[in-house]
Amino acid sequence: MRPSLRPFAHLLLALSCGTSCIATATAADITIYRCTDASGALTLQNAPCPKGMKQEARTMPGVNTVPMAPGQAGTAAPPATAPTVPAPATTPIPDVVTPSAAPSPDTRRLPPPVMFQCTTYDKGRYVTEDPEPASRCVALQTVGLDGNPQSGAGQACEVVRDICARVPDGALCEAWQKRRDETEVAFRFARPENAEKNRADYERVARIVAESSCGL
Structure with missing residues (x-):
């Protein structure tokens, strides 16, 4: 070993x-x-x-020791040191200036088309895209030759036009959103023969709202 x-x-x-x-x-x-x-x-x-x-x-036997030559006593070789690598020069970083943000697509959206609010003869109200007021035939009471309403045999009506006014710009979005909700109800509860037509109308109105400034 x-x-x-x-x-x-x-x-x-x-x-x-x-x-x-x-x-x-x-x-x-x-x-x-x-x-x-x-x-x-x-x-x-x-x-x-x-x-x-x-x-x-x-x-x-012990080992003989030899004194150092004059000028060498107590002098030890300096320890080896790693070479000093100078630190890389630092360049001041300039202040970063944040560029102004480009306008988003939403800020360039246009307002929705004009809308009209109409009032019927019996004080009902609705909004429409048609600037031409709708007309309706209001039934009239008929009487007989003797003036008795019970003996009236004929029928008559009076044509009455709704009263419409342009919706102010500040209320356009609210009017279009109301129109969208109305067309959605008409589409979802439509008769089978009217379902496709009502669906197309709802999708058109919903697209106008979403792509205009009302969709922000």
Whole structure:
């Protein structure tokens, strides 16, 4: 088994004296202990072996020490240092000027088309895109020749036009949203024969609201 040796640099170093040496000194003898344990592991040390280990002692002469030449005493080589890398020059970062945000597509939307609010003869109200007031025939009461309303045999009506006015610009979106809701109800509760027509009308009005400034 290969022995494990403890470091004894001061025991194994031999210095040779050159012309720069001034004098030499003889060190005291040193005793080396050779210790072997039960498993055969070998240890060399400068102190007696622990109990239970086989011990062999050997005395060795001390190593001569040589004084340093004048001017070298107490002078140790400076430790090697890593070269200093200059820090990269920093350039001041100019203030960042945030450009004015480009107008979003929403800000360029146009207002919806004009809308009209109409009032019927019986004070009902509705909104419409048609600038021409609607007309309706209001039934008239008929009487007999004797003036008795019960004996009237004919029917008559009076044509009455609704009264319409342009919706102010500030109320256009509200009017169009009301029109959209009305067409949606007409579409969802339409008779089968009117379903497609009412659906197309609702989708058209809903698109106008969504694509105009009312859809913001």
